[in-house]
Every structure is written in C-alpha cells, then in structure tokens.
Amino acid sequence: MAESTAFPPFSPAVTQAAVQAASTAYPADYLIEHMLKLSHYLIDLANHSMLFGPAGSDPYSPSLHTLLLRLLNKQLAPSRLPTGFLTPEHTTAQVRLRSDKEAADRPLADYEDLYYALMSRMQEMYQLLKLRIQSGFNMASHAVCEDGPSLAELHASLAQYWTVFNDAACGRALDNAVREARVQAIREEVVRQVEIDNMTVEDAQEQLEQLYSADVYNGIVGLHFVQDWAPAMVGAYLEHKYRGMLDLEKKDAAARARTQRRLAKMNSVKESLAAAAAAADDKLRVQRHIAQAVKKTASTRRDSRHDNLSPTVLQETTTTTTTTLSQSSHHANLPNLHCSPESHVQLHPGTQHEAHAAALSSPQPDMQRERAYQEHLHTLVEWQMKTQRVSEYSSYLRARASHGAQHVVEGTRRTTESVAASDSADLLAPDVALDLDLHLGEDMEF
Incomplete structure (x- = not known):
C-alpha cells in the first residue's frame, strides 16, 4: 500500500x-x-x-x-x-x-x-x-x-x-x-x-x-x-458525435467492397472465357496443322507411287504389245500352209493402261483404297503373266507348224515334177493364207 x-x-x-x-x-x-x-x-x-x-x-x-x-x-x-x-x-x-x-x-x-x-x-x-x-x-x-x-x-x-x-x-x-x-x-x-x-x-x-x-x-x-x-462519458460524447458519419462511411465501404468483389468475379470470368477461347483456338490451329501435314504426306506418297509404278507398268504393257504384234507380223510372213485352228489371246493394252492410270490418279484418302489399289495392281501383273505365257505357247505352235510345213513342201517338190502339181500348190497357197488370217483374227479377238 x-x-x-x-x-x-x-x-x-x-x-x-x-x-x-x-x-x-x-x-x-x-x-x-x-x-x-x-x-x-x-x-x-x-x-x-x-x-x-x-x-x-x-x-x-x-x-x-x-x-x-x-x-x-x-x-x-x-x-x-x-x-x-x-x-x-x-x-x-x-x-x-x-x-x-x-x-x-x-x-x-x-x-x-x-x-x-x-x-x-x-x-x-x-x-x-x-x-x-x-x-x-x-x-x-x-x-x-x-x-x-x-x-x-x-x-x-x-x-x-x-x-x-x-x-x-x-x-x-x-x-x-x-x-x-x-x-x-x-x-x-x-x-x-x-x-x-x-x-x-x-x-x-x-x-x-x-x-x-x-x-x-x-x-x-x-x-x-x-x-x-469520466473516460466513459468522453467515449459516449465522441460516439454520439461521430455515429452518423461512421455509419455512412461503413455503408460506403461495404458498397465498395461488393463492387470490387463483383468486378473481380467478372474479371475472373472474362479471364476464364478468354483462356478457354485461346485454348480452343490453339487446339483448332493444331488440328488444322495436323490435317494439312497428313494431306501433304498423302499427296507426296501418291505422287511418289505414280512416278515409280506407272512407267514400269506402261513399259511392260508396251513391251508385251510390241512382242505380240511382232510375232503376229512374223507369222503372217511365213509360208502359207493349212493347219488346225489355234487359240490366241488378245491383249488390250490401251484399255488396261487407261484403267490403271485412272486407279492411280484417283484420290486414296485411306488404307482401304490403297489396299484396293494393291489388289488391282496384283491382278494386272497376273493377267500380264498369263498373256505372256499364252503368247509364248502360240509362238511355239506356230514354230512347229512352220517346221512341218517346210518338210511337206520339200517332199512335194521331190515327188512332183509336173506343172499341174505346181499349179495346184499355187491354188492352195491363198486358202492356207486365208485360213491363217482367220485364226489370227480369232486370237486378237480373244
């Protein structure tokens, strides 16, 4: 105390x-x-x-x-x-x-x-x-x-x-x-x-x-x-004096806070929408870029296949056609002799080349078309091989017929000494030539 x-x-x-x-x-x-x-x-x-x-x-x-x-x-x-x-x-x-x-x-x-x-x-x-x-x-x-x-x-x-x-x-x-x-x-x-x-x-x-x-x-x-x-009386006096102003300031502060929260929320929504739009644009841009790249790659592959395959097919077709025509021309110039009918296969190189060119020039956007193209090419090669075998067999038959005809002509010349036999041979020749021409026409139609 x-x-x-x-x-x-x-x-x-x-x-x-x-x-x-x-x-x-x-x-x-x-x-x-x-x-x-x-x-x-x-x-x-x-x-x-x-x-x-x-x-x-x-x-x-x-x-x-x-x-x-x-x-x-x-x-x-x-x-x-x-x-x-x-x-x-x-x-x-x-x-x-x-x-x-x-x-x-x-x-x-x-x-x-x-x-x-x-x-x-x-x-x-x-x-x-x-x-x-x-x-x-x-x-x-x-x-x-x-x-x-x-x-x-x-x-x-x-x-x-x-x-x-x-x-x-x-x-x-x-x-x-x-x-x-x-x-x-x-x-x-x-x-x-x-x-x-x-x-x-x-x-x-x-x-x-x-x-x-x-x-x-x-x-x-x-x-x-x-x-x-007393301190409490002073506090009460100041409270009474400032109450109206402080209440108004408090309301204004609350209104400003609400406005700021609303603006912040709106800005957040705007930023979210802008980010979503930007992401969508980026995604669309990437998709377009990928599509263009795929399209360009597919086009390059088609052009490369066309450049690598078309000349070979055309060359094979042209070679086969030339060989067939040469053989036909050669046998047409052989000595005319009547022989049995032969089967000949006719090759349509122009038609095959047009179909093949159309297949190559057509767009192939997916694997199914490419598979169909490969199957078509395989069928075409098989058809050419079959045609070549038929042509070789036909050449073999013509060679045999030509060899037999030579023996017949030589025997006929030794046993026949008369002019009638010679005239008969002259009359027979047009018939044999006509018969060979008919057989060659049938082969070409085949």
Whole structure:
C-alpha cells in the first residue's frame, strides 16, 4: 500500500473560467506536435502491453487509434454547424471531402476530438496503474512491457503530458481555434444559402454582422472541458458525435467492397472465357496443322507411287504389245500352209493402261483404297503373266507348224515334177493364207 503513494493523482482539471481569463495561449504547432507524439506513444504501448486491455482498432468506433488515423488519412471531422443547420447533405459532404494538408499542417481545430480522446486515455491509464498497485498485481518497478518503461516511469510521463494539456494556455488556444472554426462554418453555410437562392443578400449581410458581434461570438460553443469527465462519458460524447458519419462511411465501404468483389468475379470470368477461347483456338490451329501435314504426306506418297509404278507398268504393257504384234507380223510372213485352228489371246493394252492410270490418279484418302489399289495392281501383273505365257505357247505352235510345213513342201517338190502339181500348190497357197488370217483374227479377238 505504501507504493501507492508513488502514483500521486494528476493536477485538477482546468476550468472554463480559468481558460477565458488566460492572457496567453500555446502556439498551435507546439500543441499539434505533442498531441501527435503522445498519440503514437500510447497506441504503441497498448499494442505491446496487456496491462491496459486490448487496443481499440475498430475503424468505425471513435477511439484514439481511429481519430489519429483519420487525421493521417486527411479525413474530416463531422460538420461544426449548429444542430438547426445540419442536414443529411452536410454529413454526406463531410464523408466525401478530404483535407489538402498533411496531419502536421492542419488547423488546430481539427485536433479537437483527438484532444478529448487523449485526455480520456491518460485518465483511464492512470486509474488502471493505480488499481494494479493497490491490488498487489504489480509493483511500481515492474516493466509495462518488454524493453518498456516501468510503471513508475510511465506514470511520471503521463503526469507531465497531463500538465501541458490541462494548462489554461493550452485550453485558451484550443477554445479560440474551435470557436473560430464554428463561426467559419456558419459563414460558409450562409454564403451557400445565398447561392442556392434560399436567402437574399441583405439577409445574409445581416446574419454575418450579428455573427461577429460580441454577444453572438462569445455565445458560440468552443472547447468542451472534458478534463473532469469520466473516460466513459468522453467515449459516449465522441460516439454520439461521430455515429452518423461512421455509419455512412461503413455503408460506403461495404458498397465498395461488393463492387470490387463483383468486378473481380467478372474479371475472373472474362479471364476464364478468354483462356478457354485461346485454348480452343490453339487446339483448332493444331488440328488444322495436323490435317494439312497428313494431306501433304498423302499427296507426296501418291505422287511418289505414280512416278515409280506407272512407267514400269506402261513399259511392260508396251513391251508385251510390241512382242505380240511382232510375232503376229512374223507369222503372217511365213509360208502359207493349212493347219488346225489355234487359240490366241488378245491383249488390250490401251484399255488396261487407261484403267490403271485412272486407279492411280484417283484420290486414296485411306488404307482401304490403297489396299484396293494393291489388289488391282496384283491382278494386272497376273493377267500380264498369263498373256505372256499364252503368247509364248502360240509362238511355239506356230514354230512347229512352220517346221512341218517346210518338210511337206520339200517332199512335194521331190515327188512332183509336173506343172499341174505346181499349179495346184499355187491354188492352195491363198486358202492356207486365208485360213491363217482367220485364226489370227480369232486370237486378237480373244
């Protein structure tokens, strides 16, 4: 209990009368610098220590953390117009607007709510430190956090800051800044009413003259003296002041999130469709390339077969035909002799060549046609071989007949000496020649 005396209470809260009676005021940049420094220090301390409960990080709750972020993000506070002037349009405008200055360069009036949050947080931390020491949970020498100050050092630091912000000169500077900002907001609203023809120029001039009179100006609310308020009361005041604006910002954020999700989904669908279309195009391109390659290969094979096979077949056919015609011509010039009928086979080389050429020139898109072509070629070769054998046998028969006819003629010449026998032989020759011609005609028709 003795250590509790190491944590004396903060100095009493400054009164409004003391502020109004103060003859000096702190510079605005001095107060802004210390408020920013103290805010960062307290937020960082709460993030690293569990002595003061969880740090408030809800962006839609007017905590010390939220108010500091709004200043850093160039967001504006709720409108300073009196309640009678406020409309939903004013709240919406404040949500959409942004300051054109950085946090350190903004007017001192913009730090009004941060000042309230700082004073409330310092009182709350002092009460928690005092409670822990009195209950025996901690001692003054205990560290607030790892590598942090002790509880006694933290209390001393908070007491120094409290003395600065609770000074009448600080209150006077903030009170004047807030009151001037409220007057400026009313003046801008009067001008806007004139621009939209809701107020005449004469009425506007009269309103502005009254606004800057001593009675009206002093009656405008400036700084709220919350130094003697409980921390919960300060939190309730800030919650009431910011509730409309934060709710609207929350709705806007939800709408933007839905829009972003919708756009992301649409982009994902578009990318999927584009990828599918590209894949289909690639597949079609590959199929066309394969089809062209197969067609080109088949055409090359047909041309190669035609070049390799056609001359051979034509040469064999021509050779066979020439041989047959030569043999026929040779036997036609032999001595005429009547002999028995012979069987002769007639070869039609022109017809076979036309059929073969038609088979070669016709398209063969698959293996069945190629197989049919091979069968046709095999049949043609067999037919040529049979024709050649028939031709050879016919030549053999003609040779035998010619040899026998020579013996007959020689015997006839030795035994016959008369002219009648010679005339009879002359009369017989045309008949034999005619008979041979008839047999050759039958062979050609076969």
